[in-house]
Amino acid sequence: MVGNPKRLSDLNQIKADVRISCRDCRFEEDWTVDALSKHLLAIGGSTTWSELTRHLRCRRAGCGSPRLRAIPVPYARRQANAKRQISKLDQETVATAVGILEDAAARSPGRTVNTLEIRLALLTVHKYTRDAEPIRLLWERAGRAGRTTDEGLGEPLKAIRHRLEHLGWIAPRVLTEPTKTWPWSSPAPPGWLASDDGLAPLDEGRA
Numbered sequence: 001m002v003g004n005p006k007r008l009s010d011l012n013q014i015k016a017d018v019r020i021s022c023r024d025c026r027f028e029e030d031w032t033v034d035a036l037s038k039h040l041l042a043i044g045g046s047t048t049w050s051e052l053t054r055h056l057r058c059r060r061a062g063c064g065s066p067r068l069r070a071i072p073v074p075y076a077r078r079q080a081n082a083k084r085q086i087s088k089l090d091q092e093t094v095a096t097a098v099g100i101l102e103d104a105a106a107r108s109p110g111r112t113v114n115t116l117e118i119r120l121a122l123l124t125v126h127k128y129t130r131d132a133e134p135i136r137l138l139w140e141r142a143g144r145a146g147r148t149t150d151e152g153l154g155e156p157l158k159a160i161r162h163r164l165e166h167l168g169w170i171a172p173r174v175l176t177e178p179t180k181t182w183p184w185s186s187p188a189p190p191g192w193l194a195s196d197d198g199l200a201p202l203d204e205g206r207a
Helices: 008-013 033-042 088-107 116-129 132-142 154-167 202-206
Strands: 016-022 028-031 068-074 181-184 193-199
Touching: 008 016, 008 033, 016 033, 028 033, 088 116, 088 154, 116 132, 116 154, 132 154
Parallel strands: 181 193
Antiparallel strands: 016 028, 016 068
């Protein structure tokens, strides 16, 4: 395919996703073709490539800019908001290890979580961060059930995430906002999600 596609569905031919990039805040969000097609249908948008971002807004919290661009992204390219391109295997390996540690931190208050699974996740993370201090600290705290709030797993886990983000192994977390929902029973305008239990329009309310 040379140049931009004519329609969103054309990306299925080259096995690509769609990256919506904000021209103002630089936030990036990746969509599969099916997911974006369903979203555009729900908000009254168009799947014609030149009209793709017309009714979309940046979903980064506090931005909401309409100045967006759509980019075809083959599956092997750099993940959204990440500093650099890494292999799919590295992406999945790091994401799995970090997910295990986050689950452990969520269930850790008042109990020990120094399991073999956590140890393997820490060894995996160390391969990518090469920073032993937060890993050692997290492992020590994971084995203490009577630790105080200040001795929780959140601090070393935050340091591990920061290190991985700095080295480009994971993308930083970005707070996003949901698509606006039209609160009335009248048809939703383009760019809004229709509400199943919308309120009656003002004119009907006065009747």
